Every structure is written in C-alpha cells, then in structure tokens.
Amino acid sequence: MIPAAFDYESPRTLAEALELLATRADAKLLAGGHSLLPAMKLRLAQPATLIDLGRIAGLDVIRETGDRIAIGALSTHAAVAGSSLLQKASPLLLQTARHIGDTQVRNRGTIGGSLAQAHPSADYPAAVLALDAEIVARSRTGERVVKARDFFTGMFTTALAADEIITEVRVPKTAGARTVYRKFEHPASGYAVVGVAVVLQQSSGKIENVAVGITGVGQSAYRAVAVESALRGRSAESIAAAARHAAEGAEPMGDTFASPEYRKHMAVVLTRRALEEAAGTR
Ligand SMILES: Cc1cc2nc3c(=O)[nH]c(=O)nc-3n(C[C@H](O)[C@H](O)[C@H](O)COP(=O)(O)OP(=O)(O)OC[C@H]3O[C@@H](n4cnc5c(N)ncnc54)[C@H](O)[C@@H]3O)c2cc1C
Structure with a gap:
C-alpha cells in the first residue's frame, strides 16, 4: 500500500503543466487523486512524476457559453452536483454526479479525472454520451474538441493523447427536454453495475428526440442507438418494447457480483424505468 517513489510538480499555469507533461518521461496528471492514488498504492501505476493540476486557477469554473454550459475539468x-447553473440549464450531469461514490469521493474527484480514467462502470460517461457533450483537450500545440462519442475507445482508454490535458466539458442546454439518470450501484464501491442516462423531448404526444447513454455493461459506455430509433416519432407506449434493445451491440461484462446476463437484464430494466420517468409515465 506504499507507492513507488515519484517526483512531484505543482504548476501554477496550464502552460507550465503542458510543458511538464510533454517533456517529463512517465509523467501523470493528478486531479482529485481518487483513481490515480489507489492505483499507485497498489503499484498498478508507477509514474516517475506527478503533475498536480490543483493550483491552476480557472480550471474549476462552471460557466455559460452561448447555447452550452462549460464545466471546468x-x-x-x-460542485457539479450543486451547480445552480446546471440545475437551471442542463441538469443531467448534476443528476449523475449526485450518484457518484460517497461524500469524500464527491468532494475530491473531478469530472476531468473521471472522464480521463474511463472506468467501465463510471457514471459520467453515460451522461456525456447522452448529451452529445464535447470534451476540450489542450496540448502545447493547441486545443481540440473531441465529441463524447469519439472519446471513449475502450476499457480505461480514451482518445486523449499522452501530452493532452482535458480543460473543460461542454454540454448543450436541455430546455424543453427531460433528463434522468438511473443507476444500480455496486453495494461496496458505489460504481454503476449498470447506469442509464436519458435525454427525452416530447411534442404532441410523440417522442421527438431521445438519447440514451449506458455505462457499466460493456467495456466502455455506449449510446443505445437501437432503443433510440425504436422510440423516435412514437408515443411513450413504445418504451417497454424499445428498452428491450438496451444491451444490443454491447458485450456485457461478467464478474463475481453480476453475470453478463444479469447486467443485460438490468440494462433493460433501468432503461425502461429511466425512459418512463423522463416521459412522465412512471
Ligand atoms: C471509494 C471510491 C468510490 C468511487 N465511486 C465512484 C462511483 O460511484 N462512480 C464513479 O463514476 N466514480 C467513482 N469513483 C471514482 C471517482 O469518481 C474518481 O474521482 C474519478 O474516477 C477520477 O477523478 P479524479 O479527479 O480523482 O482523478 P485522478 O485520480 O487524479 O486521475 C485519474 C486519471 O485521470 C488523469 N487525469 C486527471 N485529470 C485529468 C485532466 N484534466 N486531463 C487529462 N487527464 C487527467 C490522471 O492522470 C489519471 O490517469 C470512486 C472512487 C473511490 C475511491
């Protein structure tokens, strides 16, 4: 439980952090430390240098930018769970954050760290996928915007390059839509055995727009596109039948707590419940 020796850097600016990340061998960024430090204590990670992002001003701001809300990494x-701006304009991330871990985890863990970690049972990935969020990454050579659907590339892997830092996550305002996050959590860790995020908009009794993000089931979170296409243009009565497609295309994981069949079943159940709640029929 004692990490290997490492150097510690505490840059005051993003430019300084990017320079360190690009030039130090085996360097790792440190945000809330709630994934990285346990891995270091188990010696699953042994970075030569830790670059602590905690003293860089401005990376923790949640602000309005046009038709989007930008959440600092x-x-x-x-902070996400308690944001009045998100509550008013785009509540899905806030609804999701409230389900993460316990008070200590929520007080230290960050949205940037969680997305970069890409844990297959983390909660945010389902929500950022359902929101079609944009993840902003900076390197010494500039900035790029990665769509959430292109960001998660597998278990614990993302489209981030080794020299990039996530600076913010941008989500659309969801006025006119209802958003819901439903989760069946692991009783010990709190991680999602299955988590389902829904954005749903109805007009004249028909489902006009719907997005469903699912985490915990496969190697990484995914959009339940078969559910979405079975619902678009239909009434809420189609929800139960559509939800049966929740695990379509996913390769459900199995472990001592939940078999692949169980995860698949829970994905269907939670998708139905989340959609019914969003449609106001539950
Ligand atoms: C007991 C416990 C229970 C938990 N329960 C849940 C849960 O229910 N649901 C859930 O989703 N999560 C859960 N977590 C994980 C928690 O949310 C972590 O905080 C999160 O996964 C990582 O965020 P962090 O800020 O702590 O990142 P860190 O641990 O500091 O970093 C994680 C990784 O991301 C990289 N990184 C950090 N910030 C950036 C950045 N801005 N740009 C690029 N790379 C970066 C780091 O280099 C590292 O590789 C739990 C953790 C613990 C310890």
Missing part, C-alpha cells in the same frame, strides 16, 4: 463531483 477540475470541477469536483460535489
């Missing part, structure tokens, strides 16, 4: 889960 260092925003803690607690």
Whole structure:
C-alpha cells in the first residue's frame, strides 16, 4: 500500500503543466487523486512524476457559453452536483454526479479525472454520451474538441493523447427536454453495475428526440442507438418494447457480483424505468 517513489510538480499555469507533461518521461496528471492514488498504492501505476493540476486557477469554473454550459475539468463531483447553473440549464450531469461514490469521493474527484480514467462502470460517461457533450483537450500545440462519442475507445482508454490535458466539458442546454439518470450501484464501491442516462423531448404526444447513454455493461459506455430509433416519432407506449434493445451491440461484462446476463437484464430494466420517468409515465 506504499507507492513507488515519484517526483512531484505543482504548476501554477496550464502552460507550465503542458510543458511538464510533454517533456517529463512517465509523467501523470493528478486531479482529485481518487483513481490515480489507489492505483499507485497498489503499484498498478508507477509514474516517475506527478503533475498536480490543483493550483491552476480557472480550471474549476462552471460557466455559460452561448447555447452550452462549460464545466471546468477540475470541477469536483460535489460542485457539479450543486451547480445552480446546471440545475437551471442542463441538469443531467448534476443528476449523475449526485450518484457518484460517497461524500469524500464527491468532494475530491473531478469530472476531468473521471472522464480521463474511463472506468467501465463510471457514471459520467453515460451522461456525456447522452448529451452529445464535447470534451476540450489542450496540448502545447493547441486545443481540440473531441465529441463524447469519439472519446471513449475502450476499457480505461480514451482518445486523449499522452501530452493532452482535458480543460473543460461542454454540454448543450436541455430546455424543453427531460433528463434522468438511473443507476444500480455496486453495494461496496458505489460504481454503476449498470447506469442509464436519458435525454427525452416530447411534442404532441410523440417522442421527438431521445438519447440514451449506458455505462457499466460493456467495456466502455455506449449510446443505445437501437432503443433510440425504436422510440423516435412514437408515443411513450413504445418504451417497454424499445428498452428491450438496451444491451444490443454491447458485450456485457461478467464478474463475481453480476453475470453478463444479469447486467443485460438490468440494462433493460433501468432503461425502461429511466425512459418512463423522463416521459412522465412512471
Ligand atoms: C471509494 C471510491 C468510490 C468511487 N465511486 C465512484 C462511483 O460511484 N462512480 C464513479 O463514476 N466514480 C467513482 N469513483 C471514482 C471517482 O469518481 C474518481 O474521482 C474519478 O474516477 C477520477 O477523478 P479524479 O479527479 O480523482 O482523478 P485522478 O485520480 O487524479 O486521475 C485519474 C486519471 O485521470 C488523469 N487525469 C486527471 N485529470 C485529468 C485532466 N484534466 N486531463 C487529462 N487527464 C487527467 C490522471 O492522470 C489519471 O490517469 C470512486 C472512487 C473511490 C475511491
């Protein structure tokens, strides 16, 4: 439980952090430390240098930018869960953050760290996929915007390059739509055995727009596109039948707590419940 020796850097600016990341061998960024430090204590990670992002001003701001809300990468889960701006304009991330871990985890863990970690049972990935969020990554050579659907590339892997830092996550305002996050959590860790995020908009009794993000089932979170296409243009009565497609295309994981069949079943159940709640029929 004692990490290997490492150098510690505490840059005051993003430019300095990017320079360190690009030039130090085996360097790792440190945000809330709630994934990285346990891995280091188990010696699953042995970075030569830790670059602590915690003293860089401005990376924890949640702000309005046109028709989007930008959430700084260092925003803690607690800050997201308590944001009045998100509550008013785009509540899905806030609804999701409230389900993450316990108070200590929410007070230290950050949205940027969680997305970069890409844990297959993390909660945010389902929500950022359902929101078609944009993840902003900076390197010494500039900035690029990665769509959430292109960001998660597998278990614990993302489209981030080794020299990039996530600076913010941008989500659309969801006025006119209803959003729901439903989760069946692991009783010990709190991680999602299955988590389902829904954005749903109805007009004249028909489902006009719907997006469903699912985490915990496969190697990485995914959009349940078969559910979405079975619902578009239909009434809420189609929800139960559509939800049966929730695990289509996913390769459900199995472990001592939940078999692949169980995860598949829970994906269907939670998708139905989340959609019914969003449609106001539950
Ligand atoms: C007991 C416990 C229970 C938990 N329960 C849940 C849960 O229910 N649901 C859930 O989703 N999560 C859960 N977590 C994980 C928690 O949310 C972590 O905080 C999160 O996964 C990582 O965020 P962090 O800020 O702590 O990142 P860190 O641990 O500091 O970093 C994680 C990784 O991301 C990289 N990184 C960090 N910030 C950036 C950045 N801005 N740009 C690029 N790379 C970056 C780091 O280099 C590292 O590789 C739990 C953790 C613990 C310890």
